[in-house]
Amino acid sequence: xxxxxxxxxxxxxxxxxxxxxxxxxxxxxxxxxxxxxxxxxxxxxxxxxxxxxxxxxxxxxxxxxxxxxxxxxxxxxxxxxxxxxxxxxxxxxxxxxxxxxxxxxxxxxxxxxxxxxxxxxxxxxxxxxxxxxxxxxxxxxxxxxxxxxxxxxxxxxxxxxxxxxxxxxxxxxxxxxxxxxxxxxxxxxxxxxxxxxxxxxxxxxxxxxxxxxxxxxxxxxxxxxxxxxxxxxxxxxxxxxxxxxxxxxxxxxxxxxxxxxxxxxxxxxxxxxxxxxxxxxxxxxxxxxxxxxxxxxxxxxxxxxxxxxxxxxxxxxxxxxxxxxxxxxxxxxxxxxxxxxxxxxxxxxxxxxxxxxxxxxxxxxxxxxxxxxxxxxxxxxxxxxxxxxxxxxxxxxxxxxxxxxxxxxxxxxxxxxxxxxxxxxxxxxxxxxxxxxxxxxxxxxxxxxxxxxxxxxxxxxxxxxxxxxxxxxxxxxxxxxxxxxx
Numbered sequence: 001x002x003x004x005x006x007x008x009x010x011x012x013x014x015x016x017x018x019x020x021x022x023x024x025x026x027x028x029x030x031x032x033x034x035x036x037x038x039x040x041x042x043x044x045x046x047x048x049x050x051x052x053x054x055x056x057x058x059x060x061x062x063x064x065x066x067x068x069x070x071x072x073x074x075x076x077x078x079x080x081x082x083x084x085x086x087x088x089x090x091x092x093x094x095x096x097x098x099x100x101x102x103x104x105x106x107x108x109x110x111x112x113x114x115x116x117x118x119x120x121x122x123x124x125x126x127x128x129x130x131x132x133x134x135x136x137x138x139x140x141x142x143x144x145x146x147x148x149x150x151x152x153x154x155x156x157x158x159x160x161x162x163x164x165x166x167x168x169x170x171x172x173x174x175x176x177x178x179x180x181x182x183x184x185x186x187x188x189x190x191x192x193x194x195x196x197x198x199x200x201x202x203x204x205x206x207x208x209x210x211x212x213x214x215x216x217x218x219x220x221x222x223x224x225x226x227x228x229x230x231x232x233x234x235x236x237x238x239x240x241x242x243x244x245x246x247x248x249x250x251x252x253x254x255x256x257x258x259x260x261x262x263x264x265x266x267x268x269x270x271x272x273x274x275x276x277x278x279x280x281x282x283x284x285x286x287x288x289x290x291x292x293x294x295x296x297x298x299x300x301x302x303x304x305x306x307x308x309x310x311x312x313x314x315x316x317x318x319x320x321x322x323x324x325x326x327x328x329x330x331x332x333x334x335x336x337x338x339x340x341x342x343x344x345x346x347x348x349x350x351x352x353x354x355x356x357x358x359x360x361x362x363x364x365x366x367x368x369x370x371x372x373x374x375x376x377x378x379x380x381x382x383x384x385x386x387x388x389x390x391x392x393x394x395x396x397x398x399x400x401x402x403x404x405x406x407x408x409x410x411x412x413x414x415x416x417x418x419x420x421x422x423x424x425x426x427x428x429x430x431x432x433x434x435x436x437x438x439x440x441x442x443x444x445x446x447x448x449x450x451x452x453x454x455x456x457x458x459x460x461x462x463x464x465x466x467x468x469x470x471x472x473x474x475x476x477x478x479x480x481x482x483x484x485x486x
Contacts, residue, residue, distance in 0.1 A: 013131045016191050017140065020083070020124040023182040024147045027090050027117040030175065031059065032155030032292060034110075037168045044168065045103045055110050057221040062114035064213035064410045068264045070122040071403035072201055080190040082123055087183040090116030094179055098172035109172070118406070121147070125402035129390045144386055146325040152289070154318040156296055160311025202256055205263035208249040215242025216411060220418040264407075265400035268393055273471045274401060277389035278408050280345070280468060283461035284381045285409045286416030287352055290454050291374060293417045294355075294424065298447045299367065302360050302440045313368060317375035324379035329387075336470050337384035344380020345462040351377055353455035360444040381461075385468075392471030416457075424450040 034041075034055050042052045073082060090113050097109030124147070128140050162170050219239030222232075256262040269275045299310040331340055351374035358367070386405075393401045428446030432438040 013191070015189055016079070017124075017128060017131065019182065019186050019190055020120070020127055021143055021147060023083070023087060023179075023186065024120045024124045024144075025151050026175065026178050026182065027086075027113075027120050028147055028151040029155055029158070030090075030094075030113060030117065031063075032152040033159045033171055034059075037159050037163055037171060040163055040168050041106075045106070047103050054107060057218070058107055059110050059114045059117075060217050060221070060410060060414050061214050062111050063118045064217045064407065064414075065210050066115055066118035067122065067403055067407045067410060068209040068213060069201075069206060069403075070119050070406070071265065071400035072263050073119065074123060074126050074399035074403075076201075078192045079123070079127065080186065080192050082119060083186045083190050084183065086116040086119035086123065087179060087186060088116070089113070090120075091176065091179040091183055094172045094176045098169050098176060121406045122399065122402040125386070125390060125405065126399040129393070129398040129402070130395060140329065143325060143329070144383075146322045150318050150322040150325070152292060154315070156292070157311035157315040157318060160307040160309075164306075164308040200261065202252070202261060202263055205249065205252050205256065208245050208252060209263065211245035212242055212249045213246075213407065213411065215239065215245060217414045218242075220411075220414045223418040223422050262400070264403060265397055268397050268401045268404055271392040271471070273392040273469055274389045276464060276468045277385045277392075278404065280341075280381070280461050280464045281385050281389070281405060282408050282412040283457055283464065284345075284348065284378060284385070285412035286419070287348055287374075287454050287458045287461070288378055288416070289413035290416035290420035290450070290457075291352070291355070291371075294420050294447055294450055294454075295367070295371065297424070298358065298444070302444045302447065303362070303364070304440075305364075313364060314371060316368065317371040320372055321375040321379045324376065325383060328379055328383040332384050332387050337388045337468065338465070338470070340380045341384040341388075341465045341468060342462075344377050344384070345458070345465040346377070347373060348377030348381060349455060349458035349462045352451060352458045355451035356448050356455055358444065358448055358451065360440050381465075388468060388470060416454075419453060420450040423453050 038052050038055070041047070041055070045052075077085070093109045093112030093114070093116065095109075096112060097106050100106035100109055125144060128144065132140050159171060162174065215238040219235050219237070219242055222235035222238065250266065253262040253264055253266050257265045257267055269278075295314065296310050299305045299313060300307070305313070328340055351370055354370045354373070389405060390398060390401050424443070424446035426446070427449040428438045428442045429435050431442040431445050
């Protein structure tokens with residue numbers, strides 16, 4: 001029997017999980033809320049599209065830099081204190097953004113928000129693995145799947161509804177009291193879980209993570225801009241810097257983990273279920289975030305729908321994913337992960353291929369049905385992956401495993417966005433002859449090509465799903481290496 005199985009999961013523990021779930025939903029929702037708002041922001045603040053995109057790019061950059069550090073933070077800082085830091089950062093960033101006099105302060109607010117967001121998701125997953133017995137973990141992972149998949153999907157919907165009659169500032173004004181309420185409640189009732197260590201943070205690893213994950217995310221964000229000729233520098237420069245820094249970062253962690261001092265402990269990948277789950281998680285996140293960026297562009301620029309109509313079109317899929325999360329979790333607990341995972345990846349791939357059939361005359365009902373199918377597929381992917389990946393790790397590595405999963409999501413999301421947008425732009429411009437001549441027909445060709453790419457990515461995920469197995473009920477002792485004596 002595992003050590004988690006012996007712990008009670010009472011009212012206090014359930015309260016901690018629910019506070020973290022609600023808080024994580026709020027902060028992750030914020031990640032995709034800016035996409036639909038960008039045209040309005042550009043007009044109100046008098047900035048170009050290249051400058052406006054930094055509101056999303058800077059958010060992703062900050063997330064990718066902070067997340068690798070969270071594994072160490074969770075081990076060193078008490079749960080309540082770390083939750084307070086995360087929600088304080090997010091609340092402060094939201095206040096800065098809501099009251100920003102211009103673009104520069106709005107950008108600062110987004111960066112501060114991202115610092116809090118980056119801490120929250122790994123903290124939630126680590127707390128669940130630490131507190132929840134294995135036989136109940138699937139349904140809790142189903143609720144986490146709601147946060148990780150539904151919150152980003154609902155972002156454009158909520159943004160479109162708010163912007164239909166209010167200014168962009170209300171995106172932050174409405175969110176601020178919710179964030180402050182979660183902060184106050186957590187200060188009063190959040191329990192401390194797990195055991196804290198006092199290992200020193202390796203500053204060199206922190207700097208390497210900045211160049212590694214920051215360079216890769218920034219380079220990927222430049223790929224789409226390069227397709228239009230708007231990039232300030234060639235995309236390959238930060239990508240090369242990021243890849244080289246990542247290589248040194250991995251080497252450094254392999255050295256430090258012998259003394260349990262790694263910023264991101266890579267012994268998690270000794271677990272085959274965890275390693276394969278991360279790989280499949282990458283493909284699924286690329287499909288999710290790629291479709292989230294393409295569908296609003298297609299609906300507005302090809303079919304001519306406004307922001308409210310586009311948001312409402314995406315709403316049923318987000319709600320369906322939320323309803324299925326707990327159901328899928330209970331099925332995983334009862335039947336195992338593969339019973340859900342293989343059909344989930346298959347439906348996801350079929351939905352992405354179906355989007356490759358969209359034209360400039362596709363009806364809204366066809367788009368709605370396809371998006372609903374994609375939502376069903378992804379609901380059957382994320383919940384089993386959370387359960388398999390983190391459930392296969394010993395408790396001492398749970399914080400590093402959740403940080404690794406969150407990092408993979410950000411990098412994969414940025415990669416999916418960059419790849420989909422780049423393919424769409426290249427095909428559209430090629431069909432039109434020049435960027436200024438692109439019309440809805442050309443853009444439909446571009447989005448269709450990008451969705452076909454998504455189908456190919458999702459198909460690879462379907463193949464990988466056959467190799468993902470549920471972990472043994474008892475953690476493998478080989479995963480826990482004793483520190484090397486100095």
